[in-house]
Amino acid sequence: MPPDQNLFHEALSHHLSGQFSFAEDKYRKYIENCDSLTVACTNLAALLIKKGQHHEASLFLDRALLYNPAYPEALSNQGYLNLLSSNYEQAVEFLTRSLYYKPHLQESLHHLYTIYTRTDCLQSLLPYLERALSSSFDPDILLLHAQVLYTIEGPERALQVFNESLEKSIHELLPSIYSRLGYFHLSFTRDYNRALYCFDYSITHSATPEEADLVNKGECLRLLLQLPECIKWINKCLHVHPRSVSLINLKAAVNRQAGDNNSALTLFNLALKLDSTNTQILINKALCLCDLGDIPQALSTLILTRKIDPQNAFCLQALGEIYFKNAQPVYALQSFLQSIYFNPRSFDAWDSILYFLSFTRVASTLERSKLVDSYHAALSTLPSCSFNSPSSCENRPLRVGILSAEIGNHAVSFFLESLLLSSNPDKTLFFVFPTRDRSHEKAWSTIKDSVYAFVPIYNIDDNAAHRLILDFELDVVIDTSHHMSFNRQLLLYRRLAPVQAHYIGVHGSTYLPTIDYFIGDNIITPEEFQCEFSERLVNLSRTWVSFTPPPRLPLINDAQLSNIRFGCFNNFMKITPETIELWSSVLRAFPGTSLLLKSSLPRETDDSRKSDIIASLSQAGVDPSRVEFAPYQDSWMSHMNLYNSIDISLDTLPLTSGTTAFDSLLMGVPLVAFSSPWIGGRLSHSIMNGLGRLDLVAFSTNEYLAIVGNLTEHINKKAYSRSQMRRQFLDSELCNSFSLYESFVSTLKRLHSEALSSYSNT
Template identity: 25%
Template sequence: MTARVQEAQQLFANGLAHHRAGRHAAARQCYEAGLALLPGQPDASFLLGQLLFEIGEHASGEVRMRAVIAAHPAALNYRQGLAIQLFNAGRFGEARLIYEELLSSLPAGAAQEVIRREYALTLTRAGEVDAAIVQWQALTHGTTPDAWRQLARLYADTGRDDLALAAIDRQLARPLHAAASAAGVVNPVASAALVASARAGDWCTRADIHERQGEREAMLGDLLEAVALTPDDAALRGRLGLALLRAGLGDAAREQLDRAASLAPEEAAWHFNRGLAYAAAGLRETACAAYERALALAPEAPATLTNLANQYAALGRPGEATALYARALAADPEFAPAHFNLAMAQLDAGCRLDAAESLAAAAALDPENGLIAAHLLFQRLHLCRWDGLVELQQRVIRAIDENSADVPPFIVLSMPGTTPQLQRRCAENRSAALARGLASASVAEAPASAASALSPGQRLRVGYLSSDFKNHATAFLMIEMLEAHDRERFEVIGLSYGVDDGSAMRARVAASVERFVDLAGLPTREAVAQIAALQLDVLIDLKGYTEGNHSEWLQYRLAPVQINWLGYPGTLGAPWVDYLIADPVVAPLEHQWMFSERLLHLPASYQPNCRQRASAPPSTRAAEGLPEGALVLCSFNQTYKITPEIFAVWLDVLRQVPQSVLWLWASNPWAERELRRVAEAAGIAPARLVFAEGRAQAEHLARLPLADIALDTFPCNGHTTSSDALWAGVPVISLQGEAFAERVAASLLVAAGLPELVATSREAYRALILRVCTDADWRQSITARARALRADSSLFDSVAFARRLESLLLDAHRQPLAAGSADRGR
């Protein structure tokens, strides 16, 4: 061998080493120098062609490779090499033709199996699924280690889940050592790692299929198998953690996500997901730390900025939260969640108009988001800005029907166009979301079957759960009833998770019960454990789905009898709540289908009321800005309850009764301006709308008698507003509908002996208001009857109410509903 040939061969060997190491420039230099010394060398020329193809010089590389193939047509390895380069370049049709030629030339054996696998991969990448399946099926009879795996993926990608599962199970049934041998792995350590990684991938494919089928438990089992094979795979642990979190297994989820973050500490995603898990458990400080770490790694990530801001807002750090929302929007002005959550912070700060604008921005960016639409609709109702309500209403209805968003059920109660069916569906969606999202906690439970007869002398232990044991309507309604409970037969416990406002009413409620348990700010686990330890016989939730509730705690079955009452005028749609306390007017038995809870009827109104109330000295019309000779029609309901249809009725009455004025609560200045604008456009002088600022209850009760008539709202009636008016001796005219919230005032009026003030259609409602306004004798008659209610009506007899309620609770305790009982309403 000449020195020239030896030098050329050394250059070719060096070039190949550089080529394999990815040092393309050095490899090219060696190949070209060697070919200059030995121009006819086919292997080196072909390798140079491959190299040129790999670095993007496709044309020259392909010309060189095809020239070698033409000169050596029997060398099948050159054709295979060109097919591989065409495949890598995405030229699957050309690669396919070469593979088909090769398969027709090769005899059966290992070489043909290698070519067939590459051919199958080409067909797969080309999207020729059926042809690819044929080739992979043929390979399952040979030694190709991943044939069943590839088949499974093709079946799964085309929706053939049963075939996909069967294929992946065949892959999983292959002995690990056989798979390693077939893969041609020599290094035993590398062999174990590669086989474990591939096997973990198979379990993940199985998990994908089960997830698509909604088989959550099977999916989790698959992921656990995968993690067992590759315990140091951060991505796999992270996926398992998120799956566990979605399944409500919070403790296990946090363990996996913590491990993922420790395995890949510089990966922001795992710290972000840890934040999600700890936030879901109510562990806000730990969630903040996780989000802060994610933010340090990815400082402008809008989702991390927004989620961290949410936690700051919940921890009472509004300034920091607002700054983070601003950063999120600076990073991505079209990030709808930042606009939405900024709106929630603005509402907490009392900036309702700013919140509405932020919600409008979010809705424009995410127009089909039912949650955003619901909140925007609600704020526009508060502001009495009614343009676009119908479109928003339709978005909300679609979201509820499709269960595509966790729409707040409370908003749906007052939404124009609401129905009992929609309210129940929304509540059931909400309870299902709570069941999915609640972090797990190990607490003592009192299952529904645990109720037992009271022994002689044993008292029924009743817990009232609320955040409103303070200066709040709920406390004002029920305080005398709490004080009137029969302590010989009942042990009454107040369970408060609201902020102590330091009010006299807070102290009075605490004194009215035998034990007052402050649960404010506690994580779910601790709060639930404390309630469970009380071993209640009956637990009454006074909040339902009103703002700031913790009705989800009842999922833990904290008493054998669990009841929804007073705070929320509708069903909770929750299988863990047994009863709803109502009455024959607000929820007649024929309406049982509207409620997931079994109806419990009190014989009069379901609403407790106090007879003795503090009232300031009487006010005067002049002091309140009311004309002395006017007929005063009042409605002190919040403005979100004033719908365009109801306001149109009121304006029509003002038009027909020129001496009348409308006295409304000044809920917010924007609504005041808007209502005056609408009135003026309808030909009513804006001055005929008089707005009253918020007052302490004693002062409010003192001014109420200045009104001649109180006008109720629809579809959400006045609740405390209506009973306050009746206590003050002001007749209430109400429009009764079908749903619970549409019948509250009717319940009060029937119990008060004034059923003639209840209308059942908008036309009848208008006619009834006009009759009261124009028939002075009738107005004087019903006013006299209303003024006698405070002293004479059982509506304000808290002692009698307490006895009726106690009888109802004893009956419910004697015959508790079994969990999932078939005789619940549907």
């Protein structure tokens, strides 16, 4: 029976309009009548690949190539399937054959780009790109050519290619070239202002602007934190393109960024109704579900995404982040490692895994070493910049810059506040550069009023920020954000001052080669920990932080509880199997006691995580009725008042208590600290040392039980007073911010002097 051409045209029409289910049905009916039709088999295979049905897709591609072995699109799709199976040699064979017949086939060039990036052979792609551009000018291939040159030769060479094309091209092509130049700035140089200019040019000079340009302009506004303007722009575009999946997804992302996760989830679901297999939207939805505390549904969504695209690096990164937050570090590490393997130059992915490494101990020494080498290889593709040479500060104040995303109601900010409020402008001038807008939070204005200069850079790209900060001629720059959200590690990589150091933020190396020092103390960063850091360890002469109590202290209730109640108000991702083992030992050793838990993070209020904790303690022999959960507290005072409901704070491990240790001691509740041999395992140890109570530090479970037993005996005999513990805390160096300032500044001056001496000698 001859094939029904109407069926084929209907299938093609549905395919091009995005109605993939209807298209698949028509293709199948068409192929039933004539199973040797190359185009139909290839198009159906492409739809099946999109759905994750790779085996069936391969069968249809075999049929397509049996009928026409030189059909480029079939060869390209077969190459892509081999790429998804990590069969790179076979993939390259199919892809290069497709380019022999059709040199400018974009899909094949992009798949080769992926393979050669992973195998570090990008140079091999250049001949194919040059041949494609010589046979037919295509702005998308121009962009890919620039991406390759950016990696191999640097940004100047890549921009030269764009400039040459702009000079040679006819007027009608300029908008499309500016569009690709905008994408290059958006994704590679991260110069969002230049990207915005390019997209504006393309949109205003095009009779019918590309939808991608409309979306990318909105993305620039989002990244520049111009959220009201971004929403206004998206709504304007949606009026013209009401069914644009990309615009709806972007609007959802803006809502999520603004903290409106419920509205964001509604929009993500709407977008998925229009395109149910869009992996980007599925990933965004999963992260939104995680923010809302629905971990099981978030994981389910990402598992579906992996079925569609097993090598999607962004999906694997999101999986790692969710496993990490759900206290499943082994699964998190596996996901992060795969994410980096499939996208080794994604600095967002590097931020995720390096932040994860600072919180956990699951990666082996060899794995860490390989990761650091790979990170440095990725950094080597970025431009390096000159910085101001050191100058003597013998007769002037030391000029210290602080880059921080935590200026606001964040633990880092509270500790910084103690340091800055005690500063002496005759000795030091502090310049604070917030990298995140938290201006609505109280601590923002407190710190702003306490420093010499306060210059937000959250809406400035790296190029502009680098020029701006260099003009201040800083002697030292302090980073507090590590690889946390809204960090500016890539800006620090360019160097902003002769001396750069990390302080307070995170308990682990940044692994950034231009961060010279990591500032700690003799307990959290002793000399024997140097092998775990790329920075040189520098220790203050006292505890590494201090706390400034508020003028109005929370009230203490010295009345004794009827039964001893333990408590821990750390965030739930610190509650690891090691923590469960320690706590269950305590609860088994002291019958009649109970445990009160409360997370410090609002997103960790979901019942599934609580159920996991209860189940783990139950398996360890603890009656679930002895474990209670307090709701998340919106205010600091209500959070602090909860300490009146417990007698003894228990530590977590391997990552021990930090901010919550200070909270507990301020409320007169003793913390029993557990010390282990890494920086994250020494935080509470250092705090108790600063308190002068090393008798509350244990190095083994038996020691821990002995200390808890001694405390419970004192409490039962009424030989213990919360008020007395608070007084000891307030009188200790933990609350002596002037001592911290003197130690901190003398350390920075010594480091600057060493840099000056080293520079003079060279």
